[in-house]
Amino acid sequence: MQVVILGSGSPIPAPDRAGPSTLVRTSVGDLLFDAGRGVSMRAAGALSSPGAFQAVFLTHLHSDHVTDLNDLITTRWAMSLAPNPLTVYGPVGTVALVAATEAMLETDIGYRLAHHEDLTWRPATVATDVAAGVVFEQGDVRVTAGPTDHAPVHPTVGYRIDDGDASVVIAGDTVPCDGLDRLCDGADVLVHTVIRRDQIEALGLPRLLDVLDYHSSVPDAARTAARTGVGTLVLTHMVPPVQPGTEHEWIDQAQSEFGGTVVLSEDLTAVEVTPTVQ
Numbered sequence: 324m325q326v327v328i329l330g331s332g333s334p335i336p337a338p339d340r341a342g343p344s345t346l347v348r349t350s351v352g353d354l355l356f357d358a359g360r361g362v363s364m365r366a367a368g369a370l371s372s373p374g375a376f377q378a379v380f381l382t383h384l385h386s387d388h389v390t391d392l393n394d395l396i397t398t399r400w401a402m403s404l405a406p407n408p409l410t411v412y413g414p415v416g417t418v419a420l421v422a423a424t425e426a427m428l429e430t431d432i433g434y435r436l437a438h439h440e441d442l443t444w445r446p447a448t449v450a451t452d453v454a455a456g457v458v459f460e461q462g463d464v465r466v467t468a469g470p471t472d473h474a475p476v477h478p479t480v481g482y483r484i485d486d487g488d489a490s491v492v493i494a495g496d497t498v499p500c501d502g503l504d505r506l507c508d509g510a511d512v513l514v515h516t517v518i519r520r521d522q523i524e525a526l527g528l529p530r531l532l533d534v535l536d537y538h539s540s541v542p543d544a545a546r547t548a549a550r551t552g553v554g555t556l557v558l559t560h561m562v563p564p565v566q567p568g569t570e571h572e573w574i575d576q577a578q579s580e581f582g583g584t585v586v587l588s589e590d591l592t593a594v595e596v597t598p599t600v601q
């Protein structure tokens with residue numbers, strides 16, 4: 324199994340970081356987690372595409388994690404040579420979001436159906452609201468959802484992907500919590516969104532200070548990894564954006580709490596997921 328960080332950015336636009344999205348390449352194909360800004364571009368960079376995703380999993384419905392879901396739906400539909408329904412899992416609200424997104428696309432759907440003679444089917448998205456437990460099972464691959472804590476955004480979920488003996492957890496946005504700890508138990512890789520509490524407090528901007536109470540700081544994420552026996556911690560969705568030359572600060576803050584491998588991701592950073600020797 325392999326994890327590719329498609330977008331390592333956050334809501335703050337950045338020239339070289341797409342919005343939050345992570346590709347997990349499994350023995351049954353590509354699974355996508357979140358669909359942030361530029362996800363289709365970065366999927367192309369990883370030699371994948373919306374048409375190839377076995378399923379899309381949303382951690383929560385904050386705009387930065389779902390803003391390009393409409394692009395996935397359109398691109399998969401318009402570029403497939405036969406009906407190719409898109410499967411989407413996410414917290415309660417996902418079914419409604421998908422329905423509203425398809426409604427938003429109605430004008431374009433009409434244009435393309437009228438123009439392309441061989442395109443005789445509408446986009447089809449099979450959406451399911453999930454909370455906890457196994458949500459996807461195929462071959463050796465099992466995806467388990469679990470509740471996270473991003474209050475007041477509720478509900479939110481994280482996912483654990485097991486492929487044979489290898490495992491990876493996609494935390495999404497959350498503060499440390501029991502639900503995430505249960506998903507992480509003994510996982511080989513943890514992909515965790517993080518913020519820099521010290522930098523945000525120094526900046527002192529009220530709108531930015533608001534994010535402190537519902538995200539994990541770098542040490543928070545590292546303590547979750549240490550507490551649950553994770554092998555490799557991958558940091559993503561860095562807020563504020565990583566300033567060139569300060570990468571070591573992010574790594575140092577994580578390593579002060581966690582003795583495993585720490586990866587500060589960029590877009591298209593790939594991490595092999597192999598069973599960790601404990």
Ligand SMILES: [Zn+2]
Pocket residue numbers: 383385473476496
């Ligand atoms: Zn969020």
